[in-house]
Amino acid sequence: MKNYTDETVRMIAEKARIMRRDIVQMIYTAGSGHPGGSLSATDIIASLYFHVMRHRPQEPNWPDRDRFVLSKGHAAPALYAALAESGYFPVEELLNLRKIGHMLQGHPSMKTTPGVDMSTGSLGQGLSAAIGMALAGRMDRKDYMVYAILGDGEIEEGQIWEAAMFAAHYKVDNLVAFLDKNGLQIDGPTDAVMCSEPLADKWIAFGWHVIEIDGHDIPQILDAIAEAKAIKEKPVMIIAHTVKGKGVSFMENVVGFHGKAPNDEQYRQAIREIGLGEIGVMK
Amino acid sequence: MKWEMAAPRDKYAETLISLAKEGKDIVVLDADLSSSTRTARFGKEFPERFFNAGIAEQNMMGVAAGLATTGKTVFASTFAVFATGRAYDQIRQSVAHPRLNVKIVATHAGITVGGDGASHQIIEDIALMTALPGMTVISPVDIHETEKAVRELADMDGPAYMRLSRSAMPVVTDENAPFEIGKGSVLRKGDDVSIIATGIMVSRAIEAAEELKEKGISASVVNISTIKPIDRPLIVSEAKRTGAVVTAEEHNVIGGLGYAVASVISEEYPVPVKMVGIEDTFGESGSPGELLEKYGLTAAHIMVAAEDALRMKR
Numbered sequence: 001m002k003n004y005t006d007e008t009v010r011m012i013a014e015k016a017r018i019m020r021r022d023i024v025q026m027i028y029t030a031g032s033g034h035p036g037g038s039l040s041a042t043d044i045i046a047s048l049y050f051h052v053m054r055h056r057p058q059e060p061n062w063p064d065r066d067r068f069v070l071s072k073g074h075a076a077p078a079l080y081a082a083l084a085e086s087g088y089f090p091v092e093e094l095l096n097l098r099k100i101g102h103m104l105q106g107h108p109s110m111k112t113t114p115g116v117d118m119s120t121g122s123l124g125q126g127l128s129a130a131i132g133m134a135l136a137g138r139m140d141r142k143d144y145m146v147y148a149i150l151g152d153g154e155i156e157e158g159q160i161w162e163a164a165m166f167a168a169h170y171k172v173d174n175l176v177a178f179l180d181k182n183g184l185q186i187d188g189p190t191d192a193v194m195c196s197e198p199l200a201d202k203w204i205a206f207g208w209h210v211i212e213i214d215g216h217d218i219p220q221i222l223d224a225i226a227e228a229k230a231i232k233e234k235p236v237m238i239i240a241h242t243v244k245g246k247g248v249s250f251m252e253n254v255v256g257f258h259g260k261a262p263n264d265e266q267y268r269q270a271i272r273e274i275g276l277g278e279i280g281v282m283k
Numbered sequence: 284m285k286w287e288m289a290a291p292r293d294k295y296a297e298t299l300i301s302l303a304k305e306g307k308d309i310v311v312l313d314a315d316l317s318s319s320t321r322t323a324r325f326g327k328e329f330p331e332r333f334f335n336a337g338i339a340e341q342n343m344m345g346v347a348a349g350l351a352t353t354g355k356t357v358f359a360s361t362f363a364v365f366a367t368g369r370a371y372d373q374i375r376q377s378v379a380h381p382r383l384n385v386k387i388v389a390t391h392a393g394i395t396v397g398g399d400g401a402s403h404q405i406i407e408d409i410a411l412m413t414a415l416p417g418m419t420v421i422s423p424v425d426i427h428e429t430e431k432a433v434r435e436l437a438d439m440d441g442p443a444y445m446r447l448s449r450s451a452m453p454v455v456t457d458e459n460a461p462f463e464i465g466k467g468s469v470l471r472k473g474d475d476v477s478i479i480a481t482g483i484m485v486s487r488a489i490e491a492a493e494e495l496k497e498k499g500i501s502a503s504v505v506n507i508s509t510i511k512p513i514d515r516p517l518i519v520s521e522a523k524r525t526g527a528v529v530t531a532e533e534h535n536v537i538g539g540l541g542y543a544v545a546s547v548i549s550e551e552y553p554v555p556v557k558m559v560g561i562e563d564t565f566g567e568s569g570s571p572g573e574l575l576e577k578y579g580l581t582a583a584h585i586m587v588a589a590e591d592a593l594r595m596k597r
Contacts, residue, residue, distance in 0.1 A: 063353070110352070110381050118352060119381040122372055128342045129377055132349020132357075139310070139331065140353070159373070162342035170334065 002219075003226055008051055009218045015085060016046035016218075020247045021276045022081035022094050028267040030098040033106070036257040038078040040182040040215070040242040041070075041149055047221045048147055049082040057087035060114040066144050067133045069118045071126025072151035072180060073107040074259070079116070080104050088115035091279055124157025126150070127177060131167050131235075134175040145229065148177045153185030156194045161206065167235040168207025175235050176228040179203075180215060182244035184255045203237040215240025249273060284490050286453030291429040292390045295447060296321035298433040299358060303329045307437055310350050312359045314340045319449075320360040320390045340365045344373035344385070351383040356437055362396075363389035363446050364405035367412055378442045379415040385443075386436045387412075392422075392446035393533035394561065394578055395483060395571035404566040410538025412444040413511045419443035419464060420511040422481045422532075422540075425454045428508050431462035439464060446482070448533075450571050453486035455506070467514040469521075473501035476589045477521035477528050481507045481540045484531035484559070484580060491585035502589060513543045515551070522552045527592040529557045531585050533575075536560035555595035557588040 019042050027033035045068075049055070053066040070079045077097065084091045089103065096102035103112045107121025117133070120126040130148040137144050154160065167175060179199070187193045196202070200210045209231045213220040221240070228236035244258070245251030248270045251262075262270055271278060299322070302309055315338045317323035326333030336343035340361055347357040359366070366389040367374070378385045394404045412420045421436070421443065423429040429447065436443050455470065470485070471492050480488040485506045492502040503521055507514065522528055528548060530541035541558030548556055561578050575581055 067352075069349075118349065119376065122376040125341075125345050125373060125377050128345020128373070129349035129352070131342075132346040133352055134349075135334065135346065136310075136350045136353035136355055139355075159339075159341040159345065162336075162339035163345065166336060166339065166342055166346065169337075 004051065004222050012046050012050050012218050015050045016043050017274060018085055018276060019046055019078060019081035021271065021274045022084065022091070022279060023077040024248060024262065024267065024270045024274065025279050026077050026080065026094040026097040027261045029095045031261050032098060033077055033261055034074040034259045035251055035262070036184065036244040037072060037151060037180065037182065038075040039246045039248060039251065040244045041072070041075045041078050041180045042246065043216045043218060044149060044178050044180065044221055044240055045078050045082045047218055047225070049086050051222065052225050053147065054144070057115065060088060064142055064144055067117045067130070067146040069126040069130040069146065069148040070108055070120055071130070071148050072123065072154050073120030073126065075149070076106065076108050079108060083113070083115040095279060123151070123154040124159040127160055127163040130175055130177070131163055131172055134172045135170065137174055144174070146175045148175070150177060150179050152179055152181040152183065152190050152196065155179065155196055164203065164206040164208065171233045172235045173232050176225060177235065177237050179237060179239045180242050181239055182242045184244045184253070184258065186258050188255055200239055207234065209234045209236045210239060211236065212239045212241070215242035216246055247274065284493065286486055288451040289426040289454055290451040291423060291426050291447045292321045294426040294429045295388060295433060296324040298430045299325045300328050302434065302437050303332060307356065308354070309356045309358060309437060310334070312336055312343050312347050312357065314338060314343045314361040314365065316361050322360045340370040341373045344370045345377050347385045348377035348381065348383050351385050357385045358388055359385055360388050360390065362403060363392035363408045364403055367408040367444065368405060371411055375415060379418050382417055382441050384440060386445065387443070388433070388445045388447065390447045391449040393448060394566040394574045395448050395450045395533065397449070397571045397574065398568050400568040401565040406535045406561045406566065407538060408446055409510055409534050409540065413538070413543065417441060418511065419509070421445040421464065421509050423447070423508050424482060424485045424506050425452050425456055427454065427456045427458050427460065428462055432464070432508065435462070435464050448483055452483055455486050455489065465509045465512045465514060467505050467507040467509070467517045469503060470506050471502065471504040473503040473525065475501045475525055475527065476592055477503040477505060477525045478531060478585060478589060479505040479507055479518065479521065479528060479540070479544050480531040481510065483533050487580070487582045488531050488585055490582035491589065494582065494586055495589055500589065500593065507540060510540055510543055513547060515547050518544055518547045519551045522548050522554045526554045527596045528554060529559060529585060529588045529592050531559040533580055534560055535563055537563055555592045557592045559584050559588050
């Protein structure tokens with residue numbers, strides 16, 4: 001059963017568009033960062049922050065909030081855009097990304113940035129932390145959910161599979177993980193660098209309920225989350241097929257934009273394509 | 284000397300159980316070594332507060348971190364070699380950098396692990412953990428300090444590492460002696476040389492001091508159970524009073540108590556420092572007693588070092 005309206009879908013899509021502008025501009029301004037994997041995760045993060053998650057931007061440590069762990073921490077710009085656009089801190093702060101003395105670290109840091117629920121950056125670790133948060137919720141009889149996003153390169157880390165076993169063993173069902181399957185990692189296509197297929201079969205074999213979606217189709221994202229929340233006694237992995245660099249034509253499926261800022265000309269083109277103007281200079 | 288012997292790991296589990304009974308919001312994790320670390324005893328009493336992560340220390344540290352983000356105090360236990368070696372990056376990234384309330388209490392530290400050999404005898408855990416910004420590092424001397432340290436860890440905010448031996452340890456402190464994280468204690472007061480020791484080497488330092496007395500040398504014995512933050516004022520006052528220092532630890536001489544003491548002394552009041560510890564080599568299988576003898580961790584080794592330090596004194 002659909003628990004959202006077409007208006008909701010349009011609202012999330014618009015937020016995602018704003019986030020993409022923010023991502024491009026903050027990385028351009030910082031002169032470094034990871035646009036590709038930020039843009040592939042944007043629609044999922046927009047769906048979570050602007051519709052699905054129960055959270056209070058004015059009270060970031062609200063004990064009953066839903067949690068979000070960006071296990072693929074290099075997609076920090078996408079998280080920061082969602083936090084800023086939610087009101088955790090001023091949007092202008094995004095332009096201080098990676099600058100000394102400012103709150104937005106190159107990778108998420110829970111001690112410096114309001115709204116960041118877990119520090120991540122060294123790949124493979126966030127899922128474990130998300131499981132810990134989910135266990136705590138269960139122990140305290142709280143009904144919050146924990147969401148996590150993993151990269152498809154990240155799951156090459158062994159700790160992910162330790163965590164996968166653990167979550168299934170302890171029947172952690174207040175956890176929904178996404179696998180941002182954009183198919184690329186720093187050294188090339190994931191299938192060429194280290195093939196992790198068959199992915200769905202692996203998670204199923206580890207005892208997870210698996211849902212596969214188009215990670216840029218907002219109704220599919222929302223439907224998958226609704227399905228996931230209804231699954232009991234099992235953790236859920238939503239394998240989201242995505243496009244690295246999604247929304248900026250020359251970044252799409254280009255491995256070189258994993259960890260590179262656009263140059264001046266590329267930046268102007270990206271901002272034109274997104275069509276919302278710039279932070280501080282709205283269209 | 285005849286010592287009363289008692290196992291700190293038994294006291295660790297006992298204290299955890301007491302804390303939970305007192306209503307502390309603690310959670311205990313282990314990685315398939317709960318019968319050895321004794322956390323299984325806690326798990327039996329409080330199954331809803333205990334999670335066995337299986338043989339997966341990296342995930343255990345991450346789960347501990349996640350639990351701690353919600354306000355719980357988490358005790359994570361396994362052997363010291365796996366806790367600090369296998370899961371070093373998880374401790375660094377998921378526990379230490381976010382300054383989460385995870386207390387890593389590891390047993391089987393040092394070479395007194397014995398028969399299991401070098402693969403299981405970590406002699407660099409203090410070096411690894413003290414190098415992490417903001418990490419408190421504790422090496423209790425006996426069961427009484429173990430109990431007090433676990434209680435303080437439960438109240439203290441932030442990450443900490445505590446190393447315990449596999450073996451029973453001599454009981455050298457009084458049950459009612461004061462204990463505070465960051466504070467050392469003078470167990471014997473002497474004027475000629477200060478022996479600053481930690482863990483199992485404290486009892487050997489006391490034995491050495493007794494024998495030095497026969498030779499007319501008056502030695503202080505200082506127990507340092509908090510390696511970090513180290514008790515700077517106490518170390519400096521010893522250096523000033525005796526003018527010669529010996530350190531003793533069941534750890535590599537590189538990066539352990541000796542380095543910490545030497546850095547304080549060289550910065551604040553330079554006097555000779557001789558270090559007794561494992562001389563940058565891996566251990567091997569053997570009985571704890573044989574290993575301590577072979578790797579230079581006896582009262583006799585401390586005495587030699589004390590006499591060397593005295594000779595260097597100007």
